[in-house]
Amino acid sequence: MTPEIHRDILSRARSGDRDAFRSVLESTQKLAYNLAYRLTWNPSDAEDALQEVYLRLFRNFPRYDLEQPFLPWFRRLATNCILNWREKRRSTVPLPDLGIQDPAPSDPSQRLRQAIAELPPEYQSCVTLKYLEDLGIQEIAQTLQVPSGTVKTWLFRARELLIQKLKPHVETLL
């Protein structure tokens, strides 16, 4: 899940080389798609958000410092971009379309997705980063640019809220 990209490719992509940019895209698409999917819960929205992510990457690549690791920088750019895209979409689309219409889905996975989708955005980001790549508190804090203590609090509250939401359906989850 965690892609490795050669420094030479990053250097060329940073200078505007399209073939190198394609390599970066191919290496990071799985991570970025899953990140986008878990923050939108809709395949079509995830793809639209990804388009924005890579457009921003394309424009901001010259700002990337080659001396720094690429993945945390990319993860931060992608997460911010997806969250901004989602906010912009929510302000223009009257009803939130999270791809979950059933008020009480019987499928446990769908029930969990619905519970996550109902969390505040900062909790969702934390949960996504924590469980998608098994990131540590420090890495999540760097990605979201908040103190580690805040991440701990958000994760704790997110879990509590999830448990609260899922408690009535405990038997179907087991």
Next chain:
Amino acid sequence: MIQCDDLREHLEGCEDCRLHITVEARLRTQPILEPPKGLVARVLRGLPRAVPLRREILRLAVAASILVALAAGGIFLRPDQNPDYVAEVKPHLTEAWQAVASLVTTLNPLERTEP
């Protein structure tokens, strides 16, 4: 093993702990999705295409040389001293000026990237 049995026994009687563990396990085992086919191509199509630098430099060079030629012509011909010559040269100057103007339009910075 004793600890494991104790834990199992506790979980059987404690719904809260059972739920905590279940939610944690569900979060950890969410499926990792494969990106849709053709995603890379679609994303690449959506990126702006920059005008090649060499072509842009060539355009600038042509426009600059025409401007220099016009300026030099204006200085050396001194049309104010030769009214007949002005009548003959003016239409050509107008044409040249239009050519320069169209070149400048193609160099409009707003058109340097294509969607």
